[in-house]
Amino acid sequence: MKVNGQHYHTIWVKEGDDSIVQAIDQRVLPHQFEIVDLKTCNDTVTAIKDMIVRGAPLIGVTAAYGMYLAVLGNENLQEAAQKLNASRPTAINLAWAVNEQLKTVEGLSDRGEVIAKLLENAHRIKTEDIVISRKIGEHGLSLIEEMSQNKKGETVNILTHCNAGWLATIDWGTATSPIYHAFEKGIKVHVWVDETRPRNQGANLTAFEFNQHGIPHTIISDNTGGHLMQHGMVDMAIVGTDRTTIQGDVANKIGTYLKALAAYDNNIPFYVALPSTSIDWDIKDGLKEIPIETRSENEVKYIQGKAENGKLTKVLLTPESSNALNVGFDVTPARLVTGLITERGICNANKEGIFQLFSEKK
């Protein structure tokens, strides 16, 4: 989508030098717009680990390019796969993309051919992600259109949590794709953007996206959505997911479950937008089976923002000696999810619904 009026993807191979992959540094948004060079597989591991890139689909594409850079740097592909897989535990797209790369060069021995194949396949994974995001948007658009008609053209208020925007994918996003599509079609939309502590991807990234694209939005603390729902100020919620089980449980950024409870309590539709690559076909019970990442307590204790002098500055928010716990994700049980918006259409958040769209997975 657009940044400063120019169309960007989140990751690309540098023009004129295909030994360098470039990505938007998401750690310094929204205050600075910087591009980083990823020259080695380790650079991509670091980019994933340090959240220069984040969001399940983008992590997958980054890992795909990481595999390419590994062979370009004469590294062992299996070892590269291993360290990429270990860089973030929750996102299933990561393992999927790494595996796609391993498969594509299976049996090949010529280094040049392996490199070419890995690059080509990374491009393919990237392009497919754009198509998936676009299709999610086209399907989700119908829900917003319907709501807009029900409201006789009045503004549709949508709540979203964290960033499942184009910055989490390559373009369009997942949860935001229906919103971008509605906006481009001239439907009046307004988005409540959960700031999404501790890393504030809503305030940093989703708000940045919407600002740059001109989509009306208001940032709120994560505590606020329930109140807004109680008072008819939210028409629907659309969030992303890092992993969905076949019974329709969804792991997403910590706090999603709380918003789903509030939506349910107030009879507000709660949708989860996802590429089918984030469905884990092997597991049912999200609460019991999805591994949940615990991150550094410093992400809770410190926060970065722009100080008065214009510099990015980290400040301590808590007593120095207090402990903090930083759980990255929670699981929203399927019973609270109104529907899943996928690249193949919208379905109920249960086995029957999912298999209706993805019958080949039965």
Place this chain on the structure above:
Amino acid sequence: MKVNGQHYHTIWVKEGDDSIVQAIDQRVLPHQFEIVDLKTCNDTVTAIKDMIVRGAPLIGVTAAYGMYLAVLGNENLQEAAQKLNASRPTAINLAWAVNEQLKTVEGLSDRGEVIAKLLENAHRIKTEDIVISRKIGEHGLSLIEEMSQNKKGETVNILTHCNAGWLATIDWGTATSPIYHAFEKGIKVHVWVDETRPRNQGANLTAFEFNQHGIPHTIISDNTGGHLMQHGMVDMAIVGTDRTTIQGDVANKIGTYLKALAAYDNNIPFYVALPSTSIDWDIKDGLKEIPIETRSENEVKYIQGKAENGKLTKVLLTPESSNALNVGFDVTPARLVTGLITERGICNANKEGIFQLFSEKK
């Protein structure tokens, strides 16, 4: 309670000079411990408005001293009452304390006598608040004791939101009072402290209190409680309230409703601790009848913390031009509240329960 090993109240008349009221400046906690002088009624209005002091009971006591300082400064008492009442819209204790002061000097004309009466009555209101907090603690203690016995002496994990601690009252606190009492009785407790965006009173104040008093605690983002409850890591929640209706609906810091939903969904007891002064006997339906304060969007967009150079620094967290909405409170419907812990005992969150303890209000 204790700060640096010394026993403090949140507000007091300066030793040796009773024309000055002193209070802990809660805006710079937990990084700095500073005392401010309040010399005029306007100083107390500012202290309430700027949240140098906050928390319903402490606001009430501050307003009571504000009335005293008004007459000491030759101000009109009615006008003082008016501006104090206007300083924060949600807290009912404020209007109550101001009214108590008006009543105490009704019919008196001698200025010296009025001053003496107002000071004496402010002291009385303050002392009564300490007693109320202590009693809330004694009653609430029984719930923690019972939970501890059920867990065979294992640590009782309690979640709290915002700061309903001694810093919100004069001493002991409301939601924290049962915790302090349990701790002093040697019961093993651990508290999950919601940081409570946007003003982070949990991370700034509750964590400061517990740190100074030695109570085991862990700070979490407001998004985290639902996940902890899903995984059996919370035994009970205790929160405060700014206003409770006679049907047991409670207004409290924004986000309380979300935690109550999660507690209900996971069958975890959710208690609200309150002095009866925060019961609004005139209203029933909290969602419809409690006025909710909207505060400056800058409290969402900016946050203060301690920078590496040791200085308190404000940083911008959002795109400069994004809007934010800052709703101060939400209302938790009585159906989600397990019980109210008051100075007279514990009751169900409904009219029958409340009138059982406060039959004179029928």
